[in-house]
Amino acid sequence: MSLYVILAIFIAAVVTFSLRALPFLLFSGNRKMPDWLSRLGAVLPSAIMAVLIVYCLKGVKSDMIGTGVPSAIAVLVVALSYKWKHNTFLSILFGTAVYMLLLRIL
Amino acid sequence: MKKPEILKLSLIKSLPILCSYLFIGTAYGILMQQAGFPWLSVLLASTCIYTGALQFVLTTLMASGASLLTIAVTTFFMNSRQTFYTLTFLDDISKTGRRRLFMIHSLTDETYAVNCTLELPPKEKREVMFYVAAFSHVYWITGSLLGAVVGQLLPFSTDGIDFCMTALFVTIFLDQWEKSNRHFPALLGLTVGIVCLLIFGEGQFMLPALLLVSAALVYDNSRSRKEEKA
Numbered sequence: 001m002s003l004y005v006i007l008a009i010f011i012a013a014v015v016t017f018s019l020r021a022l023p024f025l026l027f028s029g030n031r032k033m034p035d036w037l038s039r040l041g042a043v044l045p046s047a048i049m050a051v052l053i054v055y056c057l058k059g060v061k062s063d064m065i066g067t068g069v070p071s072a073i074a075v076l077v078v079a080l081s082y083k084w085k086h087n088t089f090l091s092i093l094f095g096t097a098v099y100m101l102l103l104r105i106l
Numbered sequence: 107m108k109k110p111e112i113l114k115l116s117l118i119k120s121l122p123i124l125c126s127y128l129f130i131g132t133a134y135g136i137l138m139q140q141a142g143f144p145w146l147s148v149l150l151a152s153t154c155i156y157t158g159a160l161q162f163v164l165t166t167l168m169a170s171g172a173s174l175l176t177i178a179v180t181t182f183f184m185n186s187r188q189t190f191y192t193l194t195f196l197d198d199i200s201k202t203g204r205r206r207l208f209m210i211h212s213l214t215d216e217t218y219a220v221n222c223t224l225e226l227p228p229k230e231k232r233e234v235m236f237y238v239a240a241f242s243h244v245y246w247i248t249g250s251l252l253g254a255v256v257g258q259l260l261p262f263s264t265d266g267i268d269f270c271m272t273a274l275f276v277t278i279f280l281d282q283w284e285k286s287n288r289h290f291p292a293l294l295g296l297t298v299g300i301v302c303l304l305i306f307g308e309g310q311f312m313l314p315a316l317l318l319v320s321a322a323l324v325y326d327n328s329r330s331r332k333e334e335k336a
């Protein structure tokens with residue numbers, strides 16, 4: 001394991017734990033969260049998730065046919081199965097299986 | 107409730123987490139192994155970081171040699187939601203005594219969701235929260251180690267298993283979409299993400315995209331608040 005990998009994991013762990021512990025430092029007792037922050041907290045997750053989906057599909061730009069078509073179909077499979085059953089686990093399993101299959105046959 | 111009952115209830119409550127953590131954890135382990143990272147780094151990440159979505163992204167960031175600053179900022183934005191999870195259970199967690207640090211560390215998207223469904227007297231609720239958290243952490247570490255070790259022994263190619271991460275994000279995205287009646291943040295995220303990808307390229311777009319999205323949302327919030335007051 002290189003020093004870079006250890007540092008990367010260490011930094012990610014420290015930042016994550018700090019975020020999880022932050023409310024204890026800031027808002028324990030009677031202090032309440034400022035209004036702008038609670039508003040941001042309500043809308044930030046869905047915007048971040050959208051950026052992350054773009055991040056996951058970024059490779060599509062350089063390989064439209066090879067990964068673009070399987071990705072598009074598999075995302076559709078995930079979305080439709082989730083709309084139908086609302087079961088995260090099944091949708092992930094199903095979508096990943098479809099993607100891996102399409103990678104091999106297209 | 108006696109201890110065996112607490113344990114049994116915690117086990118039942120954590121079953122959905124068992125399915126998803128074992129599967130996604132295994133996929134994570136395989137991905138790390140494919141990217142050339144040793145099983146020890148998988149153990150380290152799954153034990154110390156313990157957020158599925160970020161660990162996937164961290165794998166690709168580390169594989170492309172991203173700067174430690176990019177890693178810190180991406181972690182900050184991706185996991186800022188954890189702050190709001192802790193906030194929901196601030197009272198419960200602050201009464202867990204010696205277990206407090208572990209309770210803070212082990213609150214994830216999934217355990218948060220399960221905790222929200224617990225309708226028990228406060229003391230028993232805190233017990234169940236603790237065991238659900240402990241079981242779930244074990245599932246995650248087990249799954250990811252399984253992937254890291256077994257991944258190289260599988261008789262078939264695991265190419266494409268990384269789609270697991272995309273699928274996870276799509277389901278969370280849809281869930282949030284259905285729960286909110288205002289879709290501006292989600293659409294903003296998509297637009298800014300794509301525009302930044304086109305301008306800055308694959309390796310560099312995350313940082314500007316995350317900063318821009320947050321700034322735009324703070325601005326939008328303050329504007330809509332003024333409208334409410336007016």
